[in-house]
Amino acid sequence: TQLLEQSPQFLSIQEGENLTVYCNSSSVFSSLQWYRQEPGEGPVLLVTVVTGGEVKKLKRLTFQFGDARKDSSLHITAAQPGDTGLYLCAGDLGSRLTFGEGTQLTVNP
Amino acid sequence: DAGITQSPRHKVTETGTPVTLRCHQTENHRYMYWYRQDPGHGLRLIHYSYGVKDTDKGEVSDGYSVSRSKTEDFLLTLESATSSQTSVYFCAIKGRLAVGYTFGSGTRLTVV
Numbered sequence: 001t002q003l004l005e006q007s008p009q010f011l012s013i014q015e016g017e018n019l020t021v022y023c024n025s026s027s028v029f030s031s032l033q034w035y036r037q038e039p040g041e042g043p044v045l046l047v048t049v050v051t052g053g054e055v056k057k058l059k060r061l062t063f064q065f066g067d068a069r070k071d072s073s074l075h076i077t078a079a080q081p082g083d084t085g086l087y088l089c090a091g092d093l094g095s096r097l098t099f100g101e102g103t104q105l106t107v108n109p
Numbered sequence: 110d111a112g113i114t115q116s117p118r119h120k121v122t123e124t125g126t127p128v129t130l131r132c133h134q135t136e137n138h139r140y141m142y143w144y145r146q147d148p149g150h151g152l153r154l155i156h157y158s159y160g161v162k163d164t165d166k167g168e169v170s171d172g173y174s175v176s177r178s179k180t181e182d183f184l185l186t187l188e189s190a191t192s193s194q195t196s197v198y199f200c201a202i203k204g205r206l207a208v209g210y211t212f213g214s215g216t217r218l219t220v221v
Binding site: 044 | 140142144149150151152153154157159165167168199208209210211212213214215
């Protein structure tokens with residue numbers, strides 16, 4: 001059983017559309033991290049959110065940490081083909097990270 | 110790059126044989142991790158180390174052992190490889206909070 005439930009698992013959209021990926025848990029995390037992974041490579045950190053209710057923006061990507069620090073969301077505005085990839089959320093348990101199942105995003109031109 | 114390399118990048122081995130994967134870092138980080146990645150499961154922690162000779166189990170540790178005799182090297186051994194261990198294995202180091210974890214490029218292991 002995954003500690004972090006990530007949804008949707010697959011998402012295929014057209015260029016210019018908006019999308020949201022959700023990451024939910026019944027556990028409280030000291031921080032939550034979002035990673036992006038390209039084929040044949042390891043995940044690369046996008047952002048870390050630490051404070052409950054925190055919102056961080058990275059160009060067209062908006063990350064939110066839930067007030068209770070149990071859930072998070074990633075919103076992409078006006079998606080582009082270059083956003084295609086595997087997005088992973090990860091909860092910080094102190095000495096280690098636990099990951100969600102990942103969301104495979106495909107943005108079609 | 111953050112200075113973490115994995116070897117080999119690809120390996121095919123037979124069922125029942127022992128296999129060792131190597132992770133090498135040049136960052137002098139205390140924490141090192143081995144994860145496996147399978148479709149539909151994201152990344153699952155196998156073992157991790159919090160210092161030389163200090164290791165602990167993750168959520169999928171059965172059939173795997175690790176060793177860390179030097180700060181820079183973390184070895185993962187499959188004692189007797191099985192087909193269920195066919196996977197992509199990632200090593201990671203833990204940086205400061207703002208940096209997060211840095212992952213190697215992965216080892217694709219196929220057990221036939």
